[in-house]
Amino acid sequence: MLTGKLVRVRHARNKLVPLYVEASDTGLQALAEQLLLAYRSSVSRTRGEIEDELSDLIPEGPHGLLPAGLAKLLEDRCEFEVASDHPPDELREAVFKAAAVHRADAAKAGVPFDRNAVLTEIVGSLSLTLTPSQIDRSLFADLKAEQRVQAFEDISAERLVLRYNVSLAQAILLRCTAMEARIWGETPARFRQLFRAVKFHRLICTIHETAGNSYTLKLDGPLSLFSSTQKYGLQLAMFLPALLHCKAYDLKASVRWGSERKEKQFALSAVDGLRSHLADFGVYTPPELQMFADNFATKVKGWVLATDPHPIPLDDGVWVPDFRLTHPVTGKEVFVEVFGFWRKGDIEQHYRKLHKGVPGKFILCVSEQMRADEDEEVTFGNAVYRYKRTPLPEEVARLAALVAGTGNK
Amino acid sequence: MSDNAIQLTYDRGTVVVSGGPHGFDFQSLPGVLFDPRTSTHRAQGRHYRAIVEQLIREKRPYEDTARGWPAEQTGWKLNAERTARKYQTAAVAAWLKTRRGVVVMPTGTGKTFMAFLCIEKVGRPTLIVTPKIDLMVQWAQELERAFGVEVGMVGASVFDYKPLTVTTYDSAYIHLEKWANRYGFVIFDECHHLPGMSYMEAANAGLAPFRLGLTATPERADGGDQLFPQLIGSVVYRLDITDVAGEFLAPYETRLVYIDLTPEEMQTYTNCREEYRRFVADRNISLSGPDGFRRFLFEASKTPDGWKALRAYREQKRIMQTASGKFKLLEELLHKHASDRTLIFTADNATVYNIARRYFIPAMTNQTRPKERKAILDRFHVGEYTAVVTCQVLNEGVDVPAAGVGIVLSGTGSATENVQRLGRILRKHGDKQAILYEVVARGTTEEYVSDRRRQHRAFGGMRDEG
Numbered sequence: 001m002l003t004g005k006l007v008r009v010r011h012a013r014n015k016l017v018p019l020y021v022e023a024s025d026t027g028l029q030a031l032a033e034q035l036l037l038a039y040r041s042s043v044s045r046t047r048g049e050i051e052d053e054l055s056d057l058i059p060e061g062p063h064g065l066l067p068a069g070l071a072k073l074l075e076d077r078c079e080f081e082v083a084s085d086h087p088p089d090e091l092r093e094a095v096f097k098a099a100a101v102h103r104a105d106a107a108k109a110g111v112p113f114d115r116n117a118v119l120t121e122i123v124g125s126l127s128l129t130l131t132p133s134q135i136d137r138s139l140f141a142d143l144k145a146e147q148r149v150q151a152f153e154d155i156s157a158e159r160l161v162l163r164y165n166v167s168l169a170q171a172i173l174l175r176c177t178a179m180e181a182r183i184w185g186e187t188p189a190r191f192r193q194l195f196r197a198v199k200f201h202r203l204i205c206t207i208h209e210t211a212g213n214s215y216t217l218k219l220d221g222p223l224s225l226f227s228s229t230q231k232y233g234l235q236l237a238m239f240l241p242a243l244l245h246c247k248a249y250d251l252k253a254s255v256r257w258g259s260e261r262k263e264k265q266f267a268l269s270a271v272d273g274l275r276s277h278l279a280d281f282g283v284y285t286p287p288e289l290q291m292f293a294d295n296f297a298t299k300v301k302g303w304v305l306a307t308d309p310h311p312i313p314l315d316d317g318v319w320v321p322d323f324r325l326t327h328p329v330t331g332k333e334v335f336v337e338v339f340g341f342w343r344k345g346d347i348e349q350h351y352r353k354l355h356k357g358v359p360g361k362f363i364l365c366v367s368e369q370m371r372a373d374e375d376e377e378v379t380f381g382n383a384v385y386r387y388k389r390t391p392l393p394e395e396v397a398r399l400a401a402l403v404a405g406t407g408n409k
Numbered sequence: 410m411s412d413n414a415i416q417l418t419y420d421r422g423t424v425v426v427s428g429g430p431h432g433f434d435f436q437s438l439p440g441v442l443f444d445p446r447t448s449t450h451r452a453q454g455r456h457y458r459a460i461v462e463q464l465i466r467e468k469r470p471y472e473d474t475a476r477g478w479p480a481e482q483t484g485w486k487l488n489a490e491r492t493a494r495k496y497q498t499a500a501v502a503a504w505l506k507t508r509r510g511v512v513v514m515p516t517g518t519g520k521t522f523m524a525f526l527c528i529e530k531v532g533r534p535t536l537i538v539t540p541k542i543d544l545m546v547q548w549a550q551e552l553e554r555a556f557g558v559e560v561g562m563v564g565a566s567v568f569d570y571k572p573l574t575v576t577t578y579d580s581a582y583i584h585l586e587k588w589a590n591r592y593g594f595v596i597f598d599e600c601h602h603l604p605g606m607s608y609m610e611a612a613n614a615g616l617a618p619f620r621l622g623l624t625a626t627p628e629r630a631d632g633g634d635q636l637f638p639q640l641i642g643s644v645v646y647r648l649d650i651t652d653v654a655g656e657f658l659a660p661y662e663t664r665l666v667y668i669d670l671t672p673e674e675m676q677t678y679t680n681c682r683e684e685y686r687r688f689v690a691d692r693n694i695s696l697s698g699p700d701g702f703r704r705f706l707f708e709a710s711k712t713p714d715g716w717k718a719l720r721a722y723r724e725q726k727r728i729m730q731t732a733s734g735k736f737k738l739l740e741e742l743l744h745k746h747a748s749d750r751t752l753i754f755t756a757d758n759a760t761v762y763n764i765a766r767r768y769f770i771p772a773m774t775n776q777t778r779p780k781e782r783k784a785i786l787d788r789f790h791v792g793e794y795t796a797v798v799t800c801q802v803l804n805e806g807v808d809v810p811a812a813g814v815g816i817v818l819s820g821t822g823s824a825t826e827n828v829q830r831l832g833r834i835l836r837k838h839g840d841k842q843a844i845l846y847e848v849v850a851r852g853t854t855e856e857y858v859s860d861r862r863r864q865h866r867a868f869g870g871m872r873d874e875g
Contacts, residue, residue: 060719061710089781092771097788099769100795107747113740118769140762144776202421202586206446218446222421223610225444226453231582231610261606315447 001076001237002164002171006069009172016255016264018168020272021066023161031057032070032157039074039152047080048145073163077155083148084141085130091139094122162275166241169274172266173237176253177220177228184214184248188309189283191215191320197242199317201235207311207318215311230256244276245283288390289322289338296323296393303327303334303397310335314357321362325397327406334400338365338391351380360403365391415464415471417457419590422614424457424475426450438463454589455639458618475616477590482532483572485556487525497523500646504621505530509642511600511622518648520623521548524596525555531619533593534572538581538611540602542775546783548575548598563588565779578602581611594619597641601626604633604640612640661843663831665859667851668734678853681725688718729853730756730819736767738848742816743768743796750789750811753798754830756819764798764818773799809833815845819855820862 008019021028034057042050054071058064082088099118106113119132130138140146155163173179183194198205198219206218219239221232236253243249250269257264268274296305306324312335321335335358339347347366354362365385382402385395400406416428426435427449435441440456443449452460457475464471493501500512500523508531514520528535537552539545542565549560552573561571564580570588581588595615597603600622603612612620622641627634637643670678692708695701705722709715743751755761758774765772771785771794788794790811797809815834834843849859 059710060716061706063710093784093788095769096771097793100793103743103795104747107744113744113768115767115769136766139766143762204446220446222423222451223453223614225423225442225446225451226613229610230607231585256606315449 001174002069002072002167004171004174006065006072007168007171008065008069011264014264016172016257016266018165018172018266020165020168020274021161023158023165025161028066028161029157031067032160035067035070035074036155036157036160039078040154042078042149042152044083044148044150046146046148047075050075050149051145069167070160070164073160073167074152074155077153078149079151079153080147081150082142084138085134086126086138088138088140088142090126091122091135094126095119095135095139098122098125159277163277165272166244166274166277169266169268170237170240172255173240173253174233175230175257176233176236176255176266177230178224179219179236179251179253180216181219181243181249181251182210182214182216183243183246184212186246186309187283187285188307188320188322189285190246191309191311191318193245193281193283194242195311195318195320197239201239203232203235203239205318207313209310213308215309228254241276241278244274245278245280246270286340292338292391292393293323296396299393300397302329303400312358314353316353319354319357325400327400327404330404330406332361332404332406334361334363334404336363336365336396336400339370340367341370342366343371347380347384351384355383360405363396363399363403365396413470415469417460417471417473417475419454419475419477419616420451421586422454422589422610424452424454424460424616426452426460428472429469454614454616455612457616461618475590476593477616478534478572478593483534485529485532485558485573487529487555488557490555491522493522493526494519496648497526500648501526501530503646506645507642508619510620510645511624511627511637511641511643513624513627513644513647515648516625520598520625521551524598524621524623525552527596527621528552528556528573528594531594533619534591535574535594535596536581536588536592536615536617537575537596537598538578538603539575539598540578542577542779543782544598545575545577546779546786549779550783550786562779567779578608578611582607585611585614589614590616592617594621596620597622600624600637600641601629601634604629604631604636609636609640661831661834661845663845663847666738666846666848668732668738668848669851670728670732670734670853674728674732675852678725678728681721681728684721685718685725688714729850729855731760731763732850735818735848735850736764739764739816739818740768742814742846746814747795749795749814750792750809751796751814751816752809752812752830752833753796754815754817754820755798755800756821758800760819761798761800768796770794770796770798773797775801813843815843817845817847819848821858 010017010019035054038050038053054067058067058071084091095118098121099113102118102121103113116132119135122135123130123132194217195205202221203219204221204224208216210216219236221229221235223229223231243251248270251267253266255264255266256262293305293307296303303325306326307322309320310324312319312321319335319337321337323336325334325336327333347364351364354364363383363385365387368386368388382399385391385399387395413430414428415426415433418425418427426438426441429435435450436443438452438456439459440452441450441460442452444451461471461473496514497519500514504510504512504527512520512523514523524537537548539548545562545564549562552558552560552575556573558573559571561569561574563570563574563576563584565577570591574588574592576584576588592615595612595617597612597620601624603609603622620641622637627637627644688709689696689705694704694708696705706719709719739753753764753770755764758776761772761774764770771789773782773785777785785794785797786809789797789809792811812834815830817830820830831845834845847859847863849855
């Protein structure tokens, strides 16, 4: 991530406008290639040496911010190691102790302090296979500037530039106190992915249905209830890449900026074209679900099925069912989630949470074939439907009537 | 276990209250608010003590899983090397009345030891929060010596919580979810740092019922000291400098030593200086003006000419600060004081490591890990090391009582920095006579810098050894 000093923003009254860069800018691509060249040949060189090499590409002052930022992102992709033949801190201890004795002796004898004599003594006393000059070199090998690159994770110039834009937004969110994101037209699987990220980053999320098939997520943390705090800035910044996977979103954040921590607004939307650098896992929707929805519509009368996501807030987190069944006669609703692979313990825990949060309003469909453990027989109430090959719409409707108590109409 | 007991649970720096008899009004408990986001009742950790006290007072059954430290005494005992001074005993007694509050005592009067007495009395897992890594290391060192137990540290890439742990304000804030319910007693050292917008969250989140703040200067320009009562407790004891002055500092002298640049150094120095001054003059920048240096940096970043000027500026400064004559003088002084304990101060890290390599003297910089800092100070204290070289690390707060000689090779024009550097060698230790050498390159701007940093009565009697 970019450090505060490397952030490039423009101020427009109370708005913070990051100076995103254009990925197609050929000048910028060339600069990125030059920096990449340095890092691709960086293995076994020290941080200090790389810095020296880059000094011609990175001017002092404001014009150096962009190249320095790109370089920082590349440095983050390096793995550094302490290259030394003997642990440097042990060498230091031995050398400094011996030097103190030598210096006192030299002063008494009225002769100058002899550096080489100290090194030679150390070779003997530690019974090392090192030469004095190797000790000399290894003495501070653990200093940051002397650490050597062990591996560099390569990236294309274009992706580096895209990554830069995301880092810029993240560096601003680091200083934010609260964030609100509106998301349009996504699948239940996408929402589940988002709420997993919320939980992973230990944030608190409230969710509201908003106009135009959209949901609005408000994100902050436990202490935000009492006063606005930047405590959760890092977590919110880390959450951003998950949000960037959405097709249509906009984001608003309140930021305290600069040394005076002035209140500023930051906005971001899909139009800004930021691209997540995280792989997009876990949003696959199996074709069976679509088939089930189609069959349900033709085979079942009395319940209407909707496939648009309907996140439901629970005590700890948000549940996103696959389907919503509505019983037009009574207006009652039942939510359905279909599981692929499952384990008894997980389903039990999930069941308990839903039973507490939305009693009489849910059905979980679990497959007999895709059970992942071989525990003893399990029995749940009506709210768990154990299907053989594919879930049958008629059976789900029957259970819905039972849990919702609508009778067989 | 009662069916309608009130439940206290811990959630990331807050206390969540639930259960209870039907219709119980949670918001009648101190600090408890309804949290619409999670449909729970929640309070900042700092209200934990008041909540429990009220539940006990109203004789309501409650179950407490929020408290993450054991309710029994830790049994830590101070080894009996040291007896308390009268004012320390008085401070402890004043604090023990509520086991909360701020104690104001001047620097060098034994705040730390006063805190040790409190730790022993309270006997609960204790977290000490300090402003800097060095102070963290120093506390850990002294706690280990005083109590003979292992002390944890959290900060500067060390992450080790133990029942007795020292951390920094930064780390306490960043990791508050981790520790907020694990310590019954929290001590805020130099607590005037606490009432900032971020740091105070650490005090808000912590459940610790017992709190102690230590400072010599409680007043804050922004009025933040008004927050002490809610964050730590009110000021419960105050000792004035005039009550104790004169007794605790070593006698000292300060000496100003000039060195000459070599002819080549002088030549390069003059050329570089002319080059950047010409640039500055051409652009009409006044370097002594309020924003002058920032403007110089900005203008210099725009053109290749400017780059060169900036390089010239850096070069002349480097020559002045690391003139070869300074190293020769350093060698002489090290020779002369071979049997004393010497601290060497420079303006930058590069020079620190340069000296460390050339003379095999242990270096302490912002890159030195806490564990090694501790080892260095220990060995310096017992005399296994006779010198330490540092730039800014030892400027503030850290005790190096054995040090009797200070050598300032280079530094800023700040009088505060200079007084603090002098302060490092002034702790009373045996019957030592402290000496502070200040080395200045003659015929360079360093002479003005030196004049500025001695604008303090501590340097009134500086002797010139030119």
